[in-house]
Amino acid sequence: MQSNTSRSDWRFTVILAFTILLPCLYGFGGKFLEFIHIFRGNTDGMFAVTPIVNYLLASLGFFCMLAWATMRGMFHDIEAPKNTFWETEEWLDHRETETAR
Amino acid sequence: MTNESLTRDVPPNRDLIEERLVVWYFLASIAYLFISMFGGFVMAFQLIRHNPFNGIELLSPGRWRMIHTNAVAYGFIANAFLGNLHWIVPRLTLRPVLSRPLSYLIFGAWQIVVLSTAGGILLGEAQGLEWGETPVWIDPVAQLGLGLVAVNFMAPILKIKGPMYVTLWYFLAAFVWTFLTYAMGNFVPQYFVCGTSAGAVGGLFIHDLVGLFVTPLGWGSMYFFVPILLKKPIWSHGMSMVGFWGLAFFYPLQGIHHFLYTPIPMFLQYGAIVSTIAVEMVVLTVIVNFFGTLKGSSRALATNLPIRWFFTGMVFYAITCAQCALQTTLTFQALIHFTDWVVGHAHLVMFGVFGQWLLGIMTYLFPRLLKTEWASPKLCEWHFWLSAVGLFVMALDLTLAGLFQGWSWAALQPWDASVEISQPFWIVRIFAGIAMFTGQVLFCVNLWKTWQLSPLNVAAVFSGEPSGVSHRTV
Numbered sequence: 001m002q003s004n005t006s007r008s009d010w011r012f013t014v015i016l017a018f019t020i021l022l023p024c025l026y027g028f029g030g031k032f033l034e035f036i037h038i039f040r041g042n043t044d045g046m047f048a049v050t051p052i053v054n055y056l057l058a059s060l061g062f063f064c065m066l067a068w069a070t071m072r073g074m075f076h077d078i079e080a081p082k083n084t085f086w087e088t089e090e091w092l093d094h095r096e097t098e099t100a101r
Numbered sequence: 102m103t104n105e106s107l108t109r110d111v112p113p114n115r116d117l118i119e120e121r122l123v124v125w126y127f128l129a130s131i132a133y134l135f136i137s138m139f140g141g142f143v144m145a146f147q148l149i150r151h152n153p154f155n156g157i158e159l160l161s162p163g164r165w166r167m168i169h170t171n172a173v174a175y176g177f178i179a180n181a182f183l184g185n186l187h188w189i190v191p192r193l194t195l196r197p198v199l200s201r202p203l204s205y206l207i208f209g210a211w212q213i214v215v216l217s218t219a220g221g222i223l224l225g226e227a228q229g230l231e232w233g234e235t236p237v238w239i240d241p242v243a244q245l246g247l248g249l250v251a252v253n254f255m256a257p258i259l260k261i262k263g264p265m266y267v268t269l270w271y272f273l274a275a276f277v278w279t280f281l282t283y284a285m286g287n288f289v290p291q292y293f294v295c296g297t298s299a300g301a302v303g304g305l306f307i308h309d310l311v312g313l314f315v316t317p318l319g320w321g322s323m324y325f326f327v328p329i330l331l332k333k334p335i336w337s338h339g340m341s342m343v344g345f346w347g348l349a350f351f352y353p354l355q356g357i358h359h360f361l362y363t364p365i366p367m368f369l370q371y372g373a374i375v376s377t378i379a380v381e382m383v384v385l386t387v388i389v390n391f392f393g394t395l396k397g398s399s400r401a402l403a404t405n406l407p408i409r410w411f412f413t414g415m416v417f418y419a420i421t422c423a424q425c426a427l428q429t430t431l432t433f434q435a436l437i438h439f440t441d442w443v444v445g446h447a448h449l450v451m452f453g454v455f456g457q458w459l460l461g462i463m464t465y466l467f468p469r470l471l472k473t474e475w476a477s478p479k480l481c482e483w484h485f486w487l488s489a490v491g492l493f494v495m496a497l498d499l500t501l502a503g504l505f506q507g508w509s510w511a512a513l514q515p516w517d518a519s520v521e522i523s524q525p526f527w528i529v530r531i532f533a534g535i536a537m538f539t540g541q542v543l544f545c546v547n548l549w550k551t552w553q554l555s556p557l558n559v560a561a562v563f564s565g566e567p568s569g570v571s572h573r574t575v
Contacts, residue, residue, distance in 0.1 A: 013339035020347055020382045027375035028354075034368040052369075055305075055353050058281065062274075062349045074264045078342060081266040082334040085193065089329055091107055092192055096114050100472075 009079065110195070117191045119201055120470050125208060126184025127463055127470075131545065133176025133215065134456075138538050140169030145534060148527045159223050167222045167234045173451050174232060174310065176215045181459040182318045183211065183250070186272065188466060189325050190254050193269055199256035207249050214243045232307050233286045240287045247283055251276035267341040271321030274349060278313035282306060297364050305356035312352040312380075315455050320344070320387060322462060323411055327394060330408050330465070331401055336393030340386050347383030351376050361434045377429045384422045391415055406481055410461025413489050417453035417496075421446060424500075436511060441523065442503025449496040452488075452537070460488065460544070467548060471557055476550035480543050487540030495533035502526035 035052060069075065111117070146152045147162035154160035187204065191197050198204055214235070221227065221236030228234050235243060255276055258269050265273075286306025290299035328335050335341060357365060357373035391412070395401070401408045424446050427433045437443065464481060468474050475481050502523050509519040 009337060009339055013337070013343060016340065016386060017343050020343070020379060020386075024351065024375065024379040027379075028372065031368045031372040031375065035366075058278075058353050059350055061277075062346075066346060066349075075342065077264065078339040079337070081264045082328070082338040085266040085268075086328055086334045088107070088195065089192065092111075092114070095108075099114065 013078070107195070112197065117195070117197055119187055119198075119204060122201075122204055122208060123184045123187045123466065124470050126180050126187065127467070129208075129212060130177050130180035130184065130459070131463075131541070131548075133172045133180060134541060136219070137169050137172035137177055138534070138541070140165040140167075140172065141534060142531075142538075144169060145527065145531050149524065149531065164222055164225070164227075167227055168219050170232060171218050171222065171234055172215070174315075175218065175235075178315055178451070178455055178459065179211070179215075181463070182315070182322075183208070185322055185459070185462055185466075186254055186318070189268065189322065190257060190272065193266060193325070194257040194261055196257035196260060199253045203249060203253050207246060207253065210242065210246045210249075214239055214246055217242075228287065228291065230286060230290060230303055230306065232310055233303075235287065237287075237291060240291075244280070244283055244287070247280045251280055266324070267335070267338060267345060268321040268324045270342070270345050271317040271324070274345070275314060275317035275321065278309070278317065282309040282313050286310070300360060300363065301357055301365050301369065304359040305353070307359060308356035309353060311450060312348070312355065315451075316348065316352075317345075319455050319458050323391065323415075323458065326407065326462060326465065327391060327411055330405055330411075331394060331398045333394065333398070336390050336396075340390045344383055344387040344390065347379065347386070351379040351383060355380065358429045361429070361431055362438075374429045377425055381422055381426050384418070388415060388419055406478075406485060407461045407465035410457050410464060410485060413485075414454045414457035414461070417449055417457065417492075420496075421449045421454060424449070436507040437503050438507075440503035440506040440510075441499040441526065442507070445496045445499030445503060448492065448499065453492045453496060456492075457489065460484070467551065471551055471555040473551060473555045475547060476554055477547050480547035480550075484540045484544040484547065487536045487543070491533045491536030491540060495530055495537070498526050498529045498533060502530075 143152065143154065143160060143165040144162045152162060187198065217239045218235045221239060222234055226236040226238075228237055228240070255273065258265075258273055261269070285302060286309070289302050290306075294302060324335060324341060354376040355373050357369050358377050361370050361374075363370075392415075395412065402412060403409075428437065428442075428446070464475075464484075505522050505526070506519045509522055
């Protein structure tokens with residue numbers, strides 16, 4: 001089966017993903033290390049645990065979902081769903097028009 | 102799926118979509134929009150010292166300001182999105198929602214939640230949480246309602262085999278996020294943490310309500326309607342995935358940027374700023390994707406009204422995100438905090454973006470639901486221009502007012518001075534509000550006239566006849 005995703009599309013998506021992810025990982029990593037230092041040396045920083053844990057739990061959930069989706073092949077042919085959706089919608093509209101007649 | 106298998110496996114449209122419920126949700130949504138606008142006017146007239154209800158406690162502007170915000174979020178936006186979901190999810194999954202009776206139960210329960218919230222606020226029982234003033238005794242019911250919404254819509258989505266379209270990713274996430282966000286905001290500060298920690302959670306709640314409830318439902322809907330109306334698939338599904346997962350990982354930390362300069366540790370404040378910058382880039386991918394789809398079809402902006410609603414909302418979205426980038430810098434935050442800049446920003450997001458999208462969706466769907474064209478396309482145009490221009494003037498006006506207020510405070514002028522310089526801006530705001538209100542009145546007039554032309558029996562839409570699709574006896 002021919003893939004709906006061209007090589008240039010893939011390259012563009014990957015470059016964009018990394019452009020966003022790498023600086024953010026750097027930023028968040030630094031802030032997280034700061035948090036650990038405060039947590040160890042200063043009890044005043046303790047209250048920050050609630051929002052941080054909230055975030056980490058939510059992110060962990062989404063990380064698991066991302067892993068599950070990848071393993072299920074959801075991103076194998078990443079452009080395919082847009083065509084499937086569009087064709088199905090056309091079919092639904094066509095059927096509706098036919099029924100109305 | 103081939104056309105043969107689609108014909109064999111997909112239930113007929115009347116069994117797939119409960120169109121009557123979509124109409125009900127849209128009508129409820131419009132009603133709450135008017136209630137919300139009334140609250141906005143009460144507060145606006147109070148600020149220019151012409152409150153017509155002075156001395157009436159139940160109509161006090163402080164209480165109606167909360168009704169204004171809650172009616173928009175939970176009345177107008179939530180109802181419109183729920184109606185929208187009843188249209189989109191079955192069409193995308195080719196399966197009806199889990200249970201129709203459950204759908205009707207949720208509709209009734211949600212109206213009880215919203216009306217109880219309004220009643221509670223009027224009687225002075227608001228919970229001390231911005232955007233979460235729902236009285237504590239209604240919180241568990243709202244939480245249960247959100248759980249049922251998730252179950253009802255997730256059932257058909259989870260039956261899908263193979264790769265999912267981006268809209269469904271957004272919707273799936275929204276069901277989980279909204280449930281968790283509501284629980285976090287309404288229960289954690291109320292019962293489990295206090296002080297600055299509760300403030301930090303409150304900040305997360307305020308922002309997550311926008312970013313994890315309305316944003317995924319809004320963008321998910323745009324990914325559904327824009328390709329249909331432009332008659333071509335979205336420009337890049339891969340890029341839409343970057344947008345979705347970027348939102349998933351970066352949005353939840355942003356809320357603390359509402360609390361810069363507070364006792365919350367700087368690493369958390371900076372963390373929120375980094376997260377905001379990350380989301381700005383994510384937003385850029387989404388906007389590029391939609392304008393990439395529009396490329397070659399830009400004439401649709403002039404000829405297709407729903408498309409114009411949608412892309413106007415996207416332009417407002419880009420403006421709000423640019424504002425966010427400014428707001429999260431510490432120096433700029435020092436200037437605009439507590440000023441009307443923030444009020445302008447909130448209007449730009451809630452009415453300028455999500456309001457425009459939802460009204461655009463209604464403009465597209467009402468003719469399909471009522472099986473007839475709009476009675477007056479001219480009134481549709483007026484609805485659009487009055488809403489869009491009115492909102493733009495209001496947002497611009499409040500943004501400027503905020504800057505003048507901030508500069509007045511920074512110059513250490515007395516508080517009264519900032520109130521005096523705000524008067525012209527607050528008067529302009531009233532006129533902008535009147536324009537927006539007039540737009541909605543024209544929309545309702547047009548809707549009523551359209552309904553008169555519809556082959557559907559008006560009474561059937563409100564009675565027990567299935568789907569309200571019984572035709573008038575001619």
